[in-house]
Amino acid sequence: MVSATRPAGAATVPALPLPPCAATTSAPLAILPPIDVPAAQRHMEGHDHATRAAVLAVMAGSPTFRLHPGESKEVERARTAARWAELAGAGLFVDTVAAADAAAGRAKLDAIHETASLLDYSLCIGMSVHFSLFGGSIAALGTPAQAAAWLPGVEALTMRGCFALTELGHGSNARGVETEARYDAAADTFVLHTPTDAAQKYWIGGAATTARWAVAFAQLYMPGEAASRGVHAFIVRIREDDGALVPGILLADCGYKVGLNGVDNGRIWFSHAPVPRGHLLARYARVDAAGVYTCDAPSPDALFGVTMSALSGGRIGIAASGVGQARVALAIALRYALRRRAFAATPTTPETLLLDYPMHRRRLLPRLASTVVHQTALNDLKARWGRALSAKDGHVASCGFKSIMTWHALETMQVAREACGGQGYKSENRIGVSRAALDISATFEGDNTVLLQQVTKSCLASYARGGKSGGRWSGALEHLNHPLPLPPPIASMAFAVYTLRRAEATLLPRLAAAIAASAAEPGATPFAAFTAHQVAADAVAQVHTQLLLLVAFMSATGTGGGGGGGGGTARVPRSLRPLLDTLGTLHALAVVDDNAALLRVGALSPADAAAVHDAIDGLCTALRPHAAELAAVMTVPDFLLAPIAFDVVAHNSRARL
Numbered sequence: 001m002v003s004a005t006r007p008a009g010a011a012t013v014p015a016l017p018l019p020p021c022a023a024t025t026s027a028p029l030a031i032l033p034p035i036d037v038p039a040a041q042r043h044m045e046g047h048d049h050a051t052r053a054a055v056l057a058v059m060a061g062s063p064t065f066r067l068h069p070g071e072s073k074e075v076e077r078a079r080t081a082a083r084w085a086e087l088a089g090a091g092l093f094v095d096t097v098a099a100a101d102a103a104a105g106r107a108k109l110d111a112i113h114e115t116a117s118l119l120d121y122s123l124c125i126g127m128s129v130h131f132s133l134f135g136g137s138i139a140a141l142g143t144p145a146q147a148a149a150w151l152p153g154v155e156a157l158t159m160r161g162c163f164a165l166t167e168l169g170h171g172s173n174a175r176g177v178e179t180e181a182r183y184d185a186a187a188d189t190f191v192l193h194t195p196t197d198a199a200q201k202y203w204i205g206g207a208a209t210t211a212r213w214a215v216a217f218a219q220l221y222m223p224g225e226a227a228s229r230g231v232h233a234f235i236v237r238i239r240e241d242d243g244a245l246v247p248g249i250l251l252a253d254c255g256y257k258v259g260l261n262g263v264d265n266g267r268i269w270f271s272h273a274p275v276p277r278g279h280l281l282a283r284y285a286r287v288d289a290a291g292v293y294t295c296d297a298p299s300p301d302a303l304f305g306v307t308m309s310a311l312s313g314g315r316i317g318i319a320a321s322g323v324g325q326a327r328v329a330l331a332i333a334l335r336y337a338l339r340r341r342a343f344a345a346t347p348t349t350p351e352t353l354l355l356d357y358p359m360h361r362r363r364l365l366p367r368l369a370s371t372v373v374h375q376t377a378l379n380d381l382k383a384r385w386g387r388a389l390s391a392k393d394g395h396v397a398s399c400g401f402k403s404i405m406t407w408h409a410l411e412t413m414q415v416a417r418e419a420c421g422g423q424g425y426k427s428e429n430r431i432g433v434s435r436a437a438l439d440i441s442a443t444f445e446g447d448n449t450v451l452l453q454q455v456t457k458s459c460l461a462s463y464a465r466g467g468k469s470g471g472r473w474s475g476a477l478e479h480l481n482h483p484l485p486l487p488p489p490i491a492s493m494a495f496a497v498y499t500l501r502r503a504e505a506t507l508l509p510r511l512a513a514a515i516a517a518s519a520a521e522p523g524a525t526p527f528a529a530f531t532a533h534q535v536a537a538d539a540v541a542q543v544h545t546q547l548l549l550l551v552a553f554m555s556a557t558g559t560g561g562g563g564g565g566g567g568g569t570a571r572v573p574r575s576l577r578p579l580l581d582t583l584g585t586l587h588a589l590a591v592v593d594d595n596a597a598l599l600r601v602g603a604l605s606p607a608d609a610a611a612v613h614d615a616i617d618g619l620c621t622a623l624r625p626h627a628a629e630l631a632a633v634m635t636v637p638d639f640l641l642a643p644i645a646f647d648v649v650a651h652n653s654r655a656r657l
């Protein structure tokens, strides 16, 4: 995607000059002081700025990182591998998964994955399967001795791994995987076996060609026992270092996908494959030299919960890649809308810039505002992860944020591609191709719909706990203890918080009562009782997650009155407050406008709904003069944009044929 009309790649994020045709055809007054773009870009990046700059420098400086859409999966895989090797060659992975300071190592890795994802989602996912899922499983589920033995090889890429949880027959219901690990006391090994074709491991990133090792999840059977001790994780060699097959392992390629073809997803069958006893990741459950099994969790179900929640940090990475790609799409679409003209009022007047159409602003600017809010809330979550956040709150936030943010990103990319018209459909203009790759983010690392059920279940548990303690609720449900105050002004974040809380105060007790009534029916199970009310449960999760997001943004930025009790980091420079206040308000209005449940439960009156709807147009119009700066706030270097973000006519000139 090298273009004579585009600037050569730059290692740092440049300030975006206002294009000459960005003058408005109508001229609304600016509501903000000039935006402090460099400060806003640092805010969007959040952390590890030097690492991000180093990744960008490698990407900008190497022909390996130029884009070539439409290649075969073999060529794409080879290119992804070459890109990964160049990043490794630049020493970027030193002090990541094997770092003495695990939190700093994780933050550095996040920065590398997020920056790579701006260019190539396959590169991001290939790396994150190896480092965060394979290495992350060893770190989270292994003993300190296992971590010390294996993580240096993971970091140095001498122990290439994949993450083998999903089976053809069991994806979302990972607890139901059928792969067996039977402990053989005489040989002091586990024997891994795939009992049926439905139990083959499926979609395993890296398994088709690159991985030499897998963390494989299997039901553990101890000698003489018919019942499984639950799902356990094993480190299994699936190929020799030279790529040769190993006995007992059969591997196959998943073939072409809708996108993400730079990742070699594969299938794995185990055929009575022996695995040394010391290769069971043994932080929470173990078999000792005498063949005795012990587990720190009270039941196989509890062990599964601990095992999966240890991995929930990976969902934050998926959310972050989504937000990053929404930023790229918005930067491209906004810049295009500041150059492209269509229709004139009279034959003698210039045609109108796309961004001077109210509808065009309405499609792009609320999404841009939400993208900034999501990025801020995510940066705040990462800063608090493992420190000022309980495991339960982290799990809820990671499930909810991943779902809302990846759906938002996918819709935003679709809108951005349409906003660029036919040019948006051209591969070289990136948005559609990136959207196809990102599409999978809605269903992997936890299917979004299923993840939102986790959010609701946690809300229901907290609600029941509060009820049992005499109607005293805590944490995110603390607002249920107080009557709601008078409604704040409509064009404010506080109004959205007020409205979402009103809705939650109705939806959650109503759902709890409905599930309790179903559970009291003869022969009912907790599963059936919850399932009967899944649709209402989804509305609770949507409202709860939007609240978490907005409150996190307000407390992390000190805007909108602080947001009522979020544990945010509030470190943003003063110069950014007006921008963040305005974008936060626009996002808040859009959330209320989009959520029909608020009207259904009477948390929002039809008159207020109409006022919210109109206020969005007002803010979009007012932000119009800042559009070029807002495109720069998306923090995408020029070399990661697309030809349509520059002079599309020059790029397509006859002279360049």
Ligand SMILES: Cc1cc2nc3c(=O)[nH]c(=O)nc-3n(C[C@H](O)[C@H](O)[C@H](O)COP(=O)(O)OP(=O)(O)OC[C@H]3O[C@@H](n4cnc5c(N)ncnc54)[C@H](O)[C@@H]3O)c2cc1C
Pocket (backbone or CB within 6 Å): 129, 163, 164, 165, 166, 168, 169, 170, 171, 172, 173, 202, 203, 204, 205, 257, 260, 265, 440, 443, 444, 445, 446, 447, 448, 449, 450, 534
């Ligand atoms: C490109 C790609 C890469 C992947 N990489 C890996 C990897 O490296 N390692 C790995 O282990 N896995 C990987 N996966 C697998 C991925 O994690 C699973 O696809 C995911 O968990 C969903 O499982 P499933 O595909 O079986 O869908 P299903 O679980 O069959 O879901 C299908 C649909 O049913 C709905 N549904 C399911 N249960 C419920 C319910 N209780 N209530 C309401 N609706 C429900 C879901 O919302 C979804 O829409 C990858 C998948 C892909 C496509």
